[in-house]
Amino acid sequence: MIEVHLNPEQREAVEYDDGHLLILAGAGSGKTRVLTAKIARLLGNGTVSPGNILAMTFTNKAAREMERRVAVAVDPRSMPRMGTFHSTCLWFLRREAGRLGHGENCTVYDGSDQKSLMRKLLRSMSLPGGISPSGALSWISGQKSELTTPAEALEDALTPHQEALARVYEAYQAVLAENNAFDFDDLLTLTLSGLRQNTDIRDCYRSRFLRILVDEYQDTNLVQHEILKTLAGPDTHVTVVGDDDQAIYGWRGARVTNILEFPDDFPGTRMVRLETNYRSTGNILSAASALVSHNTGRHGKTLRSVLENGEPVKVQRVASPPDEAEWTVMTAMSFQTRGTPLNRMAVLYRTNAQSREFEAACRRSGIPYEVVGAQRFFEREEVKDIVSYLRVIVNPRDAESLSRVINRPARGVGKKGQESFLRHASADGVHLLTGLGRACSYPGITSRGGKALEELGDCLNRSVEMVSKGAAAVEIIDHVLAGTGLKQQYDPGDVTEQTRLENIEEFRSFAAQYDIGNPNGGLPGFLAEQSLLTTQDAYSEQGLALMTLHCAKGLEFDVVFIAGLEEGLLPHIRQDRDAPADLEEERRLLYVGMTRARKRLFLTSCLARVQQGRYRAGPSRFLAEISSALPESRNSRDSSPGPSIPCPSGEDGFSKGEIIRHPRYGRGMILSARRRGEEWELSIDFGFDEPKTILSGYAPLIREGNAPGRTGPVW
DNA sequence: ACGAAATCTTTTTTT
DNA sequence: AAGATTTCGT
Numbered sequence: 026m027i028e029v030h031l032n033p034e035q036r037e038a039v040e041y042d043d044g045h046l047l048i049l050a051g052a053g054s055g056k057t058r059v060l061t062a063k064i065a066r067l068l069g070n071g072t073v074s075p076g077n078i079l080a081m082t083f084t085n086k087a088a089r090e091m092e093r094r095v096a097v098a099v100d101p102r103s104m105p106r107m108g109t110f111h112s113t114c115l116w117f118l119r120r121e122a123g124r125l126g127h128g129e130n131c132t133v134y135d136g137s138d139q140k141s142l143m144r145k146l147l148r149s150m151s152l153p154g155g156i157s158p159s160g161a162l163s164w165i166s167g168q169k170s171e172l173t174t175p176a177e178a179l180e181d182a183l184t185p186h187q188e189a190l191a192r193v194y195e196a197y198q199a200v201l202a203e204n205n206a207f208d209f210d211d212l213l214t215l216t217l218s219g220l221r222q223n224t225d226i227r228d229c230y231r232s233r234f235l236r237i238l239v240d241e242y243q244d245t246n247l248v249q250h251e252i253l254k255t256l257a258g259p260d261t262h263v264t265v266v267g268d269d270d271q272a273i274y275g276w277r278g279a280r281v282t283n284i285l286e287f288p289d290d291f292p293g294t295r296m297v298r299l300e301t302n303y304r305s306t307g308n309i310l311s312a313a314s315a316l317v318s319h320n321t322g323r324h325g326k327t328l329r330s331v332l333e334n335g336e337p338v339k340v341q342r343v344a345s346p347p348d349e350a351e352w353t354v355m356t357a358m359s360f361q362t363r364g365t366p367l368n369r370m371a372v373l374y375r376t377n378a379q380s381r382e383f384e385a386a387c388r389r390s391g392i393p394y395e396v397v398g399a400q401r402f403f404e405r406e407e408v409k410d411i412v413s414y415l416r417v418i419v420n421p422r423d424a425e426s427l428s429r430v431i432n433r434p435a436r437g438v439g440k441k442g443q444e445s446f447l448r449h450a451s452a453d454g455v456h457l458l459t460g461l462g463r464a465c466s467y468p469g470i471t472s473r474g475g476k477a478l479e480e481l482g483d484c485l486n487r488s489v490e491m492v493s494k495g496a497a498a499v500e501i502i503d504h505v506l507a508g509t510g511l512k513q514q515y516d517p518g519d520v521t522e523q524t525r526l527e528n529i530e531e532f533r534s535f536a537a538q539y540d541i542g543n544p545n546g547g548l549p550g551f552l553a554e555q556s557l558l559t560t561q562d563a564y565s566e567q568g569l570a571l572m573t574l575h576c577a578k579g580l581e582f583d584v585v586f587i588a589g590l591e592e593g594l595l596p597h598i599r600q601d602r603d604a605p606a607d608l609e610e611e612r613r614l615l616y617v618g619m620t621r622a623r624k625r626l627f628l629t630s631c632l633a634r635v636q637q638g639r640y641r642a643g644p645s646r647f648l649a650e651i652s653s654a655l656p657e658s659r660n661s662r663d664s665s666p667g668p669s670i671p672c673p674s675g676e677d678g679f680s681k682g683e684i685i686r687h688p689r690y691g692r693g694m695i696l697s698a699r700r701r702g703e704e705w706e707l708s709i710d711f712g713f714d715e716p717k718t719i720l721s722g723y724a725p726l727i728r729e730g731n732a733p734g735r736t737g738p739v740w
Numbered sequence: 741a742c743g744a745a746a747t748c749t750t751t752t753t754t755t
Numbered sequence: 756a757a758g759a760t761t762t763c764g765t
Contacts, residue, residue, distance in 0.1 A: 111755050136754075209755045276753065376752055398754085439741050559755065575753045597752055614753080635756070
């Protein structure tokens, strides 16, 4: 058995096995080590066998890491079941497909599938305006997280708007069912209902899983909590680990109450607190603690650092996002020359859009970097195309995926032809794949198009046969690539198309790798696994990591840069909508980011920033909240994180005759100023032939000359 | 049917 | 500002 150094609390958490256990683990307190040691111990002393353990982590990567560590103590041939909550649910649903009565080889729709489906749906329903695809989807997701069915949602609807949404929900579910497809939320809700409605199945899993361990419990939702409650039998010991200060998924239905009220739902729960932080220096930890102490709704805890105070946390003000990126990359490089490998450093930001500047700066400096998440590999056009073909092969009812690729590459079947095809194929009451073979006979399809569809049908049918004979995933991929000419549409001479070809190749080798690891998985298994990869799963630790704060959860780095500490960006504020920003969650998000740092932490803040075509900026209020924990700052000139720059809400007006400075045009005088909604339409003389007309929201105008000492952007 | 140009929506965060 | 979608011309 692996002997690891454990402090008394950790040891207690590892060794306690008399019932349920709640581990409140602060950032960097070694919870992964505890979970791993706990599993290894259970198996090492023969308390239970590997098949009796179910471990659910937040990413597949974490699960694999745990597997790796447990494998030292256990025969790798019989490994406990480890994965994310969602992948465990899909495993269950596929395993029990027969008894639960849904198609075994269902497709899992990801965000972009959902969106395109919803767009089509909304168009076909011709509803009163005000319902956007993403709005409808997030509303539906909310309903599912609360276990509300479409019928119940319809009953509960109080306003016409809600009623319309409920109808969309109903129709959306109908389309999913038609296509034999699930979305991410369905994986959870269907698992729960499957367990609840089939007590025989439930009891089977109850007696199988005698130890269930769940990581990051603060970010689970009601459905996940209910699944856990249902799955835990009388002899099951449940261990959950979490930290209410690190709850950052409230917006998608996660409930911190799950962890805080865990002892109520699991009677006799023992509670262990891990409050010793082994990761960060004292200075980093006290800055992070100072920040999060501003939250009211928390179970206050004290994290103790065992490390030196280290270097102070540094706040760096820069003029603009390009400067921010430049400064960050330069600083990272200087750490590199002093011995810190780039792959132990990370730049964290609030929104994916912020990655661009950093990417550009890295390229200019020629340093290796890795953008984690932003444009996910499996969501690239060319990869998505292959995946869609594969989905149709495994699940021929997936009309959504077929419609994506039916004319890719171009087969001479346009919008009208596709419509006609779908109408006639379904009127024939025939399999979509069989329909392809008959396409020639459908009206509205050109003879060339019909022939191409026939050919496509042959290729797909042939693939279906191969799958049923147990062909490996990569064999099918090769067959599809050869039969559809997907690769031929790209020109290897073109730079971007060359990348697409490389991506196709990468996808192919990804599948080949899967085949090696899962000789019995085949194409269905491969698709199931592929659909549930998380953003972090793709992170290969190759260079300077660029990722969102959400994505950084659970990771740690020697040096961390957190970008964009500006009011409106972090905390993020949506000004137009009525939804009040959850300030406390934003604060926790920054807290999570700060506690990723082991040795050095930098926070950068821009004076001005373009976002959605508008300028906005102003230092984040969080800087002021942290400042008490920062050492006396030396450069007093602009050190006060207070509002030295007015916030966007400032009522500063513009008046005729004022002298201002524009970043591009330089000095100019305002000839006329007119209110335009939230902004000002200004006519300004910059000394060119004609005065320029400028909207105040589009450029930071610096006031010059008047009011000495109050020079700064005017909003 | 298909590509180019004009117009419109849109961004928080992710399984 | 960028991206997606619609419209328009061939």
